[in-house]
Amino acid sequence: MRTVQTSDYRMPLLYAAMALALxxxxxxxxxTVALAIFNLCMISAIMALGVNIQWGYAGxxxxxxxxxxxxxxxxxVLVSMPPVPEAWAVGWQGLALAALMLLLTIAAAIMLRRSYKGRGRNLLTAVIIIAGYFAIRYFADPATDAxxxxxPTSEGYLGGLGMPIILSWMxxxxxxxxxxxxxxxxxxxxRSDYLAxxxxxxxxxxxxxxKNExxxxxxxxxxxxxxRPLPNELALQRSEWFADxxxxxxxxxxxxxxxxxxxxFAIIFIIVLVLIMILCxxxxxxxxxxxxxxxxDNRDSxxxxxxxxxxxxxxxxxxxxAVVGIAGAMLVTLDGQFTPTTYIPLRYTFLIWVMVIVGGSGNNFGAVLGGFVIWFVWVQAEPAGLWLMQMITTTFEFGPAMRAHLVDSAAHLRMLLMGAILLTVMRFSPRGLIPEKTAAKPLR
Amino acid sequence: MEDILNALVVLANFVIIPSLAYGAQLALGALGVTLIYAVLRFANFAHGDLMAFGTMTVILLTWFFQAQGIGLGPLPTALLALPFGIIAAVLLAMGTDRVVYRFYRKKRSAPVTFVIASVGVMFIYNALTRIFIGTSDIRFEDGERFIIRAGEFREWTGLAEGLALRSSQVHTLVIAVVVVIALFWFLQKTRTGKAMRAYSDNEDLALLSGINPGRVVLITWVIAAALATIAGTLYGLDKSFRPFNYFMLLLPIFASAVVGGIGQPFGAIAGGFIVAFSEVSVTYAYRRFLSHIMPEEWMPDGLVQLLSTDYKFAVSFIILVLVLLVRPNGIFKGRVI
Known part of the structure; x- marks a missing residue:
């Protein structure tokens, strides 16, 4: 194992630079913009922490x-939204029967695999599962349609439990x-590729x-x-003490x-991050x-x-x-809405990976810093890309179609930037901004 | 008798022919993934976006040729642009290998390092494609669209159901067969192909016998990029081109490669067809098929669809999980993982 001497000042300096940027x-x-960026930085940092637990601790x-x-x-959604009684009334019997069928199918499949080891075992399991699937659909389909x-314009779903939203983070x-x-x-x-x-x-x-259920x-x-866990803006604006x-x-x-x-929100997020950080x-x-x-480092030994x-x-x-799930619940709480179509792999999976690698895999403080830095760059790169494209199109002579195309494509420049950052860090500083702490004495 | 024929025509029209074409496209993509896995030993996450990049070049050139009035008559102009698209994708893949992967190969880094590097490459290809051509849905098929039209088929045969055979489906199958025969001939008969297989079996032994690793890697990228462009163009001709969909193709392609046995070219082809047939047949609504062979009073109410089409990705995944559970090395005994 190799140890790299990094200055004791490195981490505080990097964190101070990040704070200065905000x-x-x-x-x-x-x-307001700074606080909005800060809050999303916090959520990104918690997600990066979760990934760091998997990647940095265990590879x-x-x-x-x-x-x-x-x-x-x-x-x-399921914890905090108010329940829809009519939907429960029309659907609960069908759903309960479907759930019962699901349990029966699982139980039957497990019992078969425990008790019967002969030939055709896999085929019989498949038959049970397919029959169970049709039984579930038979009871569930009418219930879900109802x-x-x-x-349908405002509800059309079961609703939640109507409990405090903070509970939903857990x-x-x-x-x-x-x-x-x-x-x-x-x-x-x-092997790792299969897990991926x-x-x-x-x-x-x-x-x-x-998206479909x-x-x-x-x-x-x-x-x-x-x-929300906090009073909303309009209520605050109406109250007298706040106006004063x-x-x-x-x-x-x-x-x-x-x-x-x-x-x-920032204060609540800081409390959550500090708690998770202490545990980590x-x-x-x-x-x-x-x-x-x-x-x-050596699974065989x-x-x-x-x-x-x-x-x-x-x-x-x-x-x-679980840590990633907590961050996901916090994100929906912050947005105040759940929109399944906004989840795209580049933003929610691969960007988090860039954060962990850039921050320093294996180091929790590195992962948090990575979450901050990469989210900040991601947010600020969009206006910067637009500005760059406008500069280019006004400096050089382009036809109007070409100019419109270039300005449209500005949004994709930040993907290019993220790829370049990831590859550069991996190549020239593979241990990230704040490297993992290793034993003081090199082990030989 | 006529009822059974009608039912078969419905099945051929909506299940068999589409999944044959889709399976061939997946197989070509999975062949690229599996070759990279066999020689470079990592799962290339940038493969979908390499397909998108190659197809994008083909589309841009197709537009250029169309503007010049150059075409292939009944064949789509894209086939004329295909060789140039392959060259562009090959150059991009070779450049990427030189700038990114070669460094890690020299250091003999762990496979997962390559995978993460391929994520970085994916971001860059993704951005390049979107900067050049945008994110919208593009159809670029021209020339003669159909070989058999549903209406003509009905007139010829006198059956109630029509069978449509689109030219893009036939092109896909013909090109896929030619490409696969050429690839296997190359791998089995030529010196370079044998060197590639030797390198994939045992790197150290291959090096001792004087095989040049740089050349083997280079050829692998050339073949993978060519296959990716061909697969991407055929998929685009058959359906449509949208960069995001090409990224999403990664999952069925990986599933095909793993199901067949990763690192095994034959496995990739078999896997491609298995995934395609399962995806199409599980998400197809059998109502019309059953209406020909079942008495009226037995007909169920719904569409008789096992899974809604929105869940087609789930199919590749379920196949993948089943294979991992039952036969982790895949059907054709791929590399032990």
Whole structure:
């Protein structure tokens, strides 16, 4: 193992530079913009932390981050939205029977595989599953149709539980952890490429379910008006004490209210990030963390020492996905709406990967910094690209069609930038901005 | 008798012919992925976007040829532009290898490093394609659209159901057969092809026997980029070109390669057809097919569709999971993973 001496000042300096960049946005653009960027930076940082748990601690390559984030998002809907009693009334019997069929199918398949080991075992299992599928569809289809017919313009789904939205952050983590457990049982223990392909698949499936099962999530009709943990801007603007406060600070009351709400979110997000960070750091520096790194660096010798590699990988895969799920629920809470079509792999999976690699895989502070830096660059690159294209088109002589095309394509420049950043960091600074801390003495 | 014929025509029209064409397109894409896996030993995430880039070049040249009035008569102009698109994609892939992958190969980095590098490459190809041609849906098929039209078929045979055979489907199959025969001839008979297979079997032994690794890698990229462009162009002619859809093709292509046994060219072809047939047959609504062979009173109410078409990605994934559970090396015993 090689140790690289990095200055003790490196991390504080990088974090200070990031803070300065956000403050500059506050002065030159506006404080509401700066706070909006900060909040999304926080969510990106938590997602990057989750990926770092999987990749940095254990070397697991997960490209289904989008799916886990979306599962967190759907938890926000299912926990916090008010229930729709009419939809429950028309649909609950069918759904309950369908759920019963699902349980029966699973039980029958497991019983068969436990008790019968002879020939045709796989075929019989397949027959049970297919028969079960039709039984589920037989009960579920009329029920879901009835639910979707209830007041379809505003409802048409079961609604949620009407509970506080903060609770959904934990539920989102649980949803993502459950999905990760299922996929991990199948794909872990095989080589990394298979985990990558399997997670890519599961995230697409989660998304297609969320887009098409209207009775559960309203699908592409989106769920808007998700309750917030904070009072909304309009209520603040109407209250007297707040108006007084705005006058005292000499800012318009609308600006003041959006700063207050976004600042409130920022404080909650900081609390969550600090909590997760403490847990992560403690885990990384515990015997468990040392074992994970030992498995990552040499799985054969770790296996020879009696470590259960697949079991530990499953553990770390579930934990990391849970953190991503929490971040996904936070994102939907911040937006106040759940729009399945906005989940695209480049933004929710591969961009998070750029954050982890750039920040420094294996180092939690690196992953958080990576989340901040890359989100900041991603957001600011769009206006910068537009400005660049306008400069180019006004400096050189282009026909109007060509000029319009160039200006349109400005939005894609930031993808080019992200690819270039990822490849450059991998090549010239593969340990990232804040490298992983390794043993003080080189091990020989 | 006539009822059964009608049912078969419906099945051929909506299931068999479309999945044959789609399967051939997937097989060509999966062949590229599997060759890269066999020689360079990583799953190339940029393959879908390499397909998109090659197809984009073909489309731009097709427009240029159309503007010049150059065409192939009944054949689509895109086939004339295809060789140039292949050259562009090959140059891009070779340049990428020189700038990105060669460094990690020399360092003998872990396969996952290559995979992450391919994610960076994916971002760049993605941006290039979108900057040149935008994100919209483009249809670029010209020339004669149909070989058999549904109406003419009905007149000839006197059956109630029509069978349409689109020229893009026939072109796909003909070109795929020619390309696959050429590829296998190359791999089995030529010196370079044998060197490639030797390198894929055992890198160190191949190096000891004096095989030039740089050349093997270069040829692999040339073949993979050519296959990607051909597959992408045929897919675009058959359906339409949209950069995002090409990115999404990555999943069925990976599934095809893994199902057949990754690293095995034969497996990639078989996998392509298995995935395509399952995808189309599971998402097809069988109502019309059943209406010919089932008595009226037995007909179920719905469309008789196993899964809605929105879930077609789920099909490739379920096949993938089944193979991972039952036979992790794939049908043709690919590399032990």
């Amino acid at each position: 403050i500059m946005v506050g002065f030159f653009q506006s404080w 697991l390559f997960n490209v289904g981050i989008m799916g886990f984030a979306a599962l967190g998002g759907v938890a926000a 639910i979707e017919a209830v007041n 539920v989102g983590g649980l949803f993502a952890a459950g999905a990760a457990y299922l996929i991990g049982r199948v794909a872990l223990g095989l 392909i399997a997670t890519l698949g599961i995230s697409e499936i989660i998304l297609s379910i969320l 209207n009775w559960l999530t309203r699908g592409v009709k989106n769920v808007t008006g998700i309750p 406060l705005a006058v005292r600070f000499d800012v318009p009351v609308t600006v003041m209210s959006s700063i207050a709400v976004r600042g409130g 750091e403690r885990a990384l520096n515990s015997p468990w963390g040392r074992m994970m790194r030992a498995i990552r 770790a296996a020879a020492m009696g470590k259960d590699i697949t079991g530990r990988h499953l553990q770390v895969f579930v934990l990391g996905s």
